[in-house]
Amino acid sequence: MTAERFLSAACGALAAAWLLAASPACAQASEQAVKTAFLPKFARYIELAPAAQPAAGQPYYLCILGRDPFGQQLDRAAASEVIDGHAVAVRRFADASPAAVGGCHIAFVAGANDQATVAMLLTLRRQPTLTVTDARIGKAHGMIHFVLADGRVRFEIDNAGAAKRGVTISSRLLALAVQVKQ
């Protein structure tokens, strides 16, 4: 039996919907694309202190501080999220000057180097912002820190650090973390 015939036999046996829902990946998404999909979704799985929540009709601000590895795809991904009537809007800043980043609900931070990222995270500590990082090396870790685990995008969560800033992270998100600092 040739590969093609084996294949068509195998596929014919399956309802199309089930096939779509059950065949594993042969083409893989990029690491960046998966992070892009994750970021706006974080807004749904955190709870900010009432004073820090967006006002009615206002969006959650997702800020990209420093280097932007996501580009326009992030804006499109954000546009598909609506959380309790709040949209998610992307803002980009070269650095974490307090005046600029005051309104950020979520901040992805990627400085030119570890030191720069640490400095921006320090600035953000003054406010109730969920900080997210992904540098593979160095000490700069936000409340959520993306890692690659067995070829999948996962994260470490600093739940204690988040709680100190008044950011409550939902148990659904915590359940996906490879490591949770309590």
Place this chain on the structure above:
Amino acid sequence: MRANCCVASLLLWAIPVAAHADDDQQQNLSSLSIEELAQLPVRSASKAEEPLSAAPTALYVITEADIARANGTSLPEVLRLAPNLNVERINATQHTVSARGFSGYESSNKLLVLIDGRSIYSTLHSGVNWDLHAPLLDDLQQIEVISGPGGTLYGPNAVNGVINIVSKDAADTLGLLARGTAGARERTAGARYGVKLGDSASLRIYGNYVDRDDMPPGIGPDVDDAIRGWQAGFRADMAGDASHLTVQGDVFDAKAFIAPGDGNTGYNLLGRWSRDLSEASALQFQAYYDYSERRSTSTADRLEVIDFEGQYNLRSGSHALVGGFGIRTTRDEFVNNINVFQLDPPRRRLWIGNGFFQDRFALSPQLSVIAGIKLETSSFSGLQVLPNLRLAWTPSDKALLWAAVSRAVRTPSRIDRDLTAAGFLAAAPDFDSEKLVAFEAGFRGQPMRSTSLSVTAYYNHYYDLRSARFIGSPWPVQLGNDLEGNEYGVEAWIGQQVTPWWRLRGGATWLHRDFRVRPGGSDVGGAASLGHDPSYTLSLRSEVTLPGGFTFDAGLRAVDALENPHIPAYVEADARLGVTVAEGVDLYVTGDNLLHARHFESNDPSRTQSIERSIAFGTRLKF
């Protein structure tokens, strides 16, 4: 398990082509839940990929995912995946790998092969002894295969092609991996363990074992061509803010059985340091030591290599500049107790130097010119100037049209100059570099959303190729540079994502050769240095991802006949059925050369053995 598959399938629907994550695909990712996203296998971002995809060369990349689904248990078997290479298995131990002709155990001497920046062609004969290199294939990041002179940036011997084998950063190989295969004539086993050392450093160690049985006799003498041995090593990566340090090394030992004492031994150590000096400039240095020893039928060759290289990159306006140098010294020894062929002197130190400079200049956003010059010299040959000029036109982000003209040389090997046989062969102190002027043009792109295509045409003019002439009455013979000629050919490959779960790949090469003895010259060696090439090769692969963690891959390849001596054209097939039975537990069964009980791939009259149909079982465990 089922949950994993469900999630992954949505991605498939989302991402039919591995190429650009376009808007629809991102939208589909966004429609997944966070639990689904967390289960998606991803391609990790690689810095090296980007400049290469825009490289105006005949480039084929064998990815980590391709290697994970390949049947091969050795480097040359995995290289069969590259349609622009011709891989011939000679016997259990030996392969010949060539691009654009000159195929043969002794004649395939115009490739530059790098493993993590370490050049592995032998300065003894300029060819590659593939049996000396058995890295753990699971640790490889990718293999870039360039057919053609490859441009300015690669080191010496990049005449007909470059094979650049790159292993993963140690940070990407954490944890334990164990793998093994068993078939009637071959058993392999390997393991790797990777750990994090603090915040910014990682280390992996690995071991690899192969045991390949004697093949049944072919057109060569019936000898015991089995090989049994191991290779082990480590790689450590340390990353600072703007710098990266890699230290890696390997040690290997293998036994061969043609004569008592046969086998391979060697070790190497490499350090590479790179630093971003600014947003627009970077500096890299690399040094390595490499020792290898090959003992075969009462001959032994030993080679010690010390190499130091540096490279500086600078982006300035519309210019991307690269400059660098390399200096290599080799010390070799050749001992032959079986016949009269000797190297004179038996031990020698050689020096090989090269310097290069390249500017990629954007004339417009769509049109770039790449002008480069490489200087090569060895203690055997004078200074060679190797310019190359390339044009790259990208009318859209889905198409690249390119053209190039380059000059390349193969500097003399020890055998070219110093091989002697009392009364029969005299040393050739005046043997000159073999030379090539290559003209190439190609297209690479995505003509349709789910189709990738690359087509390259080339015209090569070679001169000063190795010949042999009588200098006595008539003996002895002396090697000379009296062969010349032209080659033209086409290489093409296509990838088609037929459905989200089914990918087809096709490849074809066609080569026409026209060589002659230079007017006034002579060749009494039967043009042995030109090798024996099939005029065409064809390949077709189907890669299917089935529900329930199953994968089914099958390949067909057709290779034209070789002449002198005649080996018939052949068509062969291979297949692989894999299943992930639990997270991190893969089982698979592979079949190779399924269509015939036995066939020949090489026409080497002194080495070729019969390649048999084979079935093997394998497993890969990750913890």
